[in-house]
Amino acid sequence: MADYDLIVWNDRLVTGIDKIDEQHQILVSLFNEANTKLTANNKADFLEQMTRDMLIYALYHFEAEEELMHKYGYSEEKTEDVETHIRQHRSFSAKVVAVHNDIKAGILISREDLLSFLNNWLINHILNTDEQLAAFLLASDKYRSDNQR
Numbered sequence: 314m315a316d317y318d319l320i321v322w323n324d325r326l327v328t329g330i331d332k333i334d335e336q337h338q339i340l341v342s343l344f345n346e347a348n349t350k351l352t353a354n355n356k357a358d359f360l361e362q363m364t365r366d367m368l369i370y371a372l373y374h375f376e377a378e379e380e381l382m383h384k385y386g387y388s389e390e391k392t393e394d395v396e397t398h399i400r401q402h403r404s405f406s407a408k409v410v411a412v413h414n415d416i417k418a419g420i421l422i423s424r425e426d427l428l429s430f431l432n433n434w435l436i437n438h439i440l441n442t443d444e445q446l447a448a449f450l451l452a453s454d455k456y457r458s459d460n461q462r
């Protein structure tokens with residue numbers, strides 16, 4: 314699979330934490346929408362809007378995950394994992410802000426560079442970092458009793 318193929322939502326991407334999975338599906342849709350709409354020659358306006366929308370939703374999603382980390386004690390029990398996790402969130406945001414600022418200054422990122430960054434980050438982060446958080450939550454009595462179905 315090339316970095317800039319569409320991402321097909323599949324079981325491997327499911328963490329088992331409903332709220333996180335719903336938001337990840339929205340992130341994947343945003344990625345796929347960008348993928349479909351980006352061409353070899355994008356207008357600055359479009360790139361600016363796309364990176365802004367992506368950032369806004371990503372920030373909202375990171376906050377939701379970080380709230381879960383605090384609420385269920387991940388922050389206290391897995392300090393190093395939390396630091397790594399939050400660092401990944403911040404570096405994603407910083408990169409998107411940098412790309413957005415470049416676009417505003419007239420330096421347009423290519424379709425391939427943008428899509429491969431988003432694709433790699435999203436897939437690696439979900440499969441590794443978010444899976445660890447999910448495993449912790451699923452093993453937490455408090456999380457389980459708060460989320461009984």
Ligand SMILES: [Fe+2]
Pocket residue numbers: 375378398402438442443
């Ligand atoms: Fe995350």
